[in-house]
Amino acid sequence: MLTALYRAIADLGNPALRRIITMSLSLAVAGFMVLWVGLAILLGHVTPSGWRYVDWTVDLLGGLTVLALTWLLFPAVGTLVMGCFLDRIAREVEAADYPLLPSARPVSVAVTLTAMLRLTAATIILNLLALPLYLLFPVANVVIFAALNGYLLGREYFEVVALRRLEPVSVRRVRHRLAIRWYIGGVVIAGLFAVPVVNLIAPVVATAFMVHLFEGWRRTVPHLTAF
Template sequence: MISALLRAVEEVFTAPLRRVVAISLALAAASFAGLCVAVAIALHNAALVGWWPVDSLIEVLGVLAVLVLAWLLFPAVVTIVMGFFLDRVAAAVESRDYPALAPPHGAGIGDIIAATLRLMLLGVILNLLALPLYLLLPGINFFVFLVLNGYLFGRAYFEVVALRRLDRGTAKAVRQRFAGRVFIGGLVITGLFSLPLVNLVAPVIATAFMVHVFEGLRRIEPRISLS
């Protein structure tokens, strides 16, 4: 996993991915700004009680709430926004590091984007539902955040890579066989999204990272070796 992560970070600085990294930075910044505005409007409309001292206090505290909620939802939202470009990242990494691979022949790009969209929308919903746990249970909240998002991001980014070369049924079977590795990979990706600045290019690093994880399974998984 460490080797795969280091190789993925290195990929960010290569020529084939510079344009995607630039797009990622722009879309990530726009996504975070949009989230802040949307959350601020929602909280403002929901919080006003008609008594100005209370409303003023809520609005002051609301600034912190806006930042926390935007940070919480940002990984899933930016993954959705970047969905159209993640296949390009996987293709660039395969071309550079695994030139002997045959052209991908798994699910189409539309299926990959649809699968990512479904998982990340689920991620938004589940994180909102888990918000009371995040706010009220210190210590446990961090564990819940890691487990929930580790599973979601591990599965989502694994499917981005695996569905390029496997049909949906085979990709699911491989993911279930290596559920532990996929989950650990998801924890790594969750960590990337938790780091300021790094999270702006986290979708690119996460996709490259999962390509290396997936290719590392070829020696022990015949269904991948045939892809």
């Protein structure tokens, strides 16, 4: 597990992966620039009250709202944009580290994006439901966070990688047999997403990490060696 994580971090030196990171974050920044311009235009059309301090307060609150939304949503938006490139990320990692592998099954951007949207929605909803537990149990909340998000992230990233090599029926069968392994991998991935700044590149590291885990399992786990 640690070896796979180390190799995934080392893969960040791959120029192709750095280009994906740069492009994804640039698209996220461009999206927020559109948001900033839109809100600036909206605030510009707010009818002045005639009270200088009231108008100044409205402008200030509007600016602070934009900054707060940027700080809160940028990691999520960056992650979602980067999610469109997960198949490409996996392909680049395989080409660099496993050059003898046969060509993988193509996974469309639509399928990958749907998976990321499903993951994002499930993560938001379930974590909101778990919010009272996070607040009521200050120490146990770390365990709850890791357990919940480890399952969600581990399953999703496992399927993204496995679907490139296995038929959907085989993926479901293998997923059940390797549940503990990908679950532990998911806990590691959840840790990456929980660290500020690191979470901006977490999808790339998580995908590379799962590729290394999956290829390791294919070589060592008896019921996977046939694939």
